[in-house]
Amino acid sequence: MRYFEHKGIKGLLLVGLAILSLYSCDEDDEVFPQSDSPNQNIVEILASSSETSTLLGALEQSDLDATLANNTTFTVFAPVNAAFSGVDLSTMTEAQQRNTLLNHVWSTTTADLSANLQTGYRTTMATGVDGLNLSFFTNTEGSITFNGVASPVQGQFDLGATNGVVHMVDNLLLPPTVVDHVAANPEYASLAAAITQAELVETLEGDGPFTLFAPNNAAFEMLLAQLEAAFGYATLADVPNDILEEVLLYHVTVGSNVVSDDVDGTTFETAQGESFSVAGTTIDDASYVDAEINLTDVQSINGIMHGVDKVLLPDAVFQQMLGATLDLVARSEDKGYTSFLAAVELAGLTESLTTDNLTVFAPNNDAFAVLFSAIDNFNALEDFDTPEEIETLKKLLEYHLYAGSLVESQLTDGSSVTTVLGDSFDVSVSDAIRLRPSFSDAIPSQVVDANIGATNGIIHEVNRVLIPEELLDALGIEVAPNCDLHPVGDTNLVFFDWDANGAWWGNVAAENDPSVSLDGSSYGRANFQTGGTSWQDLFWRNDASTFHGAATVGSNLDDYVLKFDINTIEPISDGMFRIRFNDADGVDAFYDWAPWDDTGEPFDTGGWQTVEIPLSELGVPDFSLVDSEFGMAFEGADVLLNFAIDNVRFDAPGYECGGPEEVADPSLVFFDWDANGPWWGNVAAENDPSITLDGSSYGRANFQTGGAAWQDLFWRNDPMTFHGAATVGSNLDDYVLKFDLNTIEPLSAGMFRIRFNDADGVDAFYDWAPWTDTGEPLDTGGWTTIEIPLTELGVPDFSLVDSEFGMAFEGADVLLNFAIDNVRFEEKQ
Structure with missing residues (x-):
């Protein structure tokens, strides 16, 4: 998970006093007694004692004897000869030897006699990271200890010298690591135990440098109380090592030795990954309780330690703790889903979310704001105020609930989630997890925070309210027309509808399955294997009186077409439909329709679709003369025919559907690339007849961005040409921003940046990247109108915009090839 390079720093810290073993004295040599009237310097005292001969030899070897003999005042903790027993000093460098010796020396103004020693930290003359002097811990509680490893030798303490004092000690004081400092101070005994349990000793004795924020014992007591409440871990030994490791590494930064003067205002990237x-001395971790730094600058050979009064919690662990103690309602409150909780309460679902085992796809507050800006029947939750409306809200929320637990890894690409409502939504996974509701025209909801645990389930935060198909009318959502499906222009021209237009014969039967029906009435259904290549009758009549519309059309072939609506429940890729119109006394016309032969792809309508065939292709000079068979058959392949058909008719050609909206008020258009003032940027005026929207000019971008930097598209900074701005002003609720767009090449990366700049006030940016929301490239398939609520643009008053306004593109190296026109304000419908 995290990696540290360990280079035997412990061996290096057993600093190379190899040469010290060369100096020894007989054990019977006289030990220098304490003196009330010092008349020898420190070196002379050491030379007078048989117990410090090894130390003295090392000092002489390192040229430190002269230092300790001068008039500066020192306190020396002198290891006796036995302290060097069993220590491998053979790999010592001269620098390491010298630093180890200096770690036994305080440079002081007065001699530090034992009576004056207090529990706490001092600094030695040895140095660590960045040349900072190493810290030295004295513990006077009970028996005196130094750095947790050495104690004074009885009777050989307070040896006064002319330049300080000597205290003989029973162990070497090697330059400490951060781990050594933790172990030395009893206030951090719990931390020391945790480091050992999590097997991080070797890690934290590595090269570093490390900055360690060390929780004291009281901090661990508080943590254990929390862990016991959440998971039942009563002691440190009960805590799983993976959790303990996560927590401990969150207290460590690697690669820097940050002193207290540099801590304030710093964000620390930890070894745990978060x-x-x-701020000041306050640490803001992932939990709700801040920590205070209560000890600073304990310097070691491989880093620095600062004490804290609380165990810092990374989000990964804190979320587990919350999930083990809070139910779905409390967890949602904890995450700030206030709109969702208000809806749950209003719909009477609070108890269910408190007790039932559920997975909640919880819309965040922004999602509810988007919902109410997009639907017509409700402006706020408070508008659900009748029993019928509250039932609608309940169904809407139930569409966000799954009975049981679904973790993020189970939300796989192409999977489907059946909700408590009974309706399902589909899952797609690419750069993000997107949930596609049964209302197919909705922008998919994106999972923005997954696996939020609770005592009775899981929460996945989503950025849009999921809309089931069945609630469209109740919520007041206008569905865009299906441009593949044409409405019947004149019911009098329909001659097969499987309802009341006369008898028929063939293999197509009348059916009215609500899940298939186009308009709630019957349709024709074929569902059989042809069994060969011969002619299969589908539907026929030979009664001229039921050939509705034939007399109306007659020989006027230019103003009418043949249309029928078809739904291929199984795709068709072979054979052909044969359409026949027979005048028994004249023309017997056949037309073979096999679109799969033209496209090379199976014919799959994906729902109902209108097929249109020009009458001039059918071979009938005058439809009013048809007095024998008319209808459709299939032949040429052994295939499964499984389709529905309806509304076989004559109709006007084409169908006006979708496309751009008309400009409601030309005075509110501020970019049209005709006469609304000069502009600058990479969009140029163009008037290609095959592209133009209305016969006038439009803006055209057609270039490779070449990188992710800002690309100017179109701008002005003349408030006199910001048409409509004064009209709109601060009236944001009644207007929208619109522009007509034609993506000649689809867009799937980067973002459009819309800017409105008041030089003396707000400089507002709005990033528009619909492909990020949908997970699909933006391909308008021709001109379409884009609408953005003014409330989303960040401009409090458009009449104040007096500097740049317009659009740029940034964030990706892509081909920008699109046309744009009629950038305008318009009254909200």
């Missing part, structure tokens, strides 16, 4: 920030 970060925390410090």
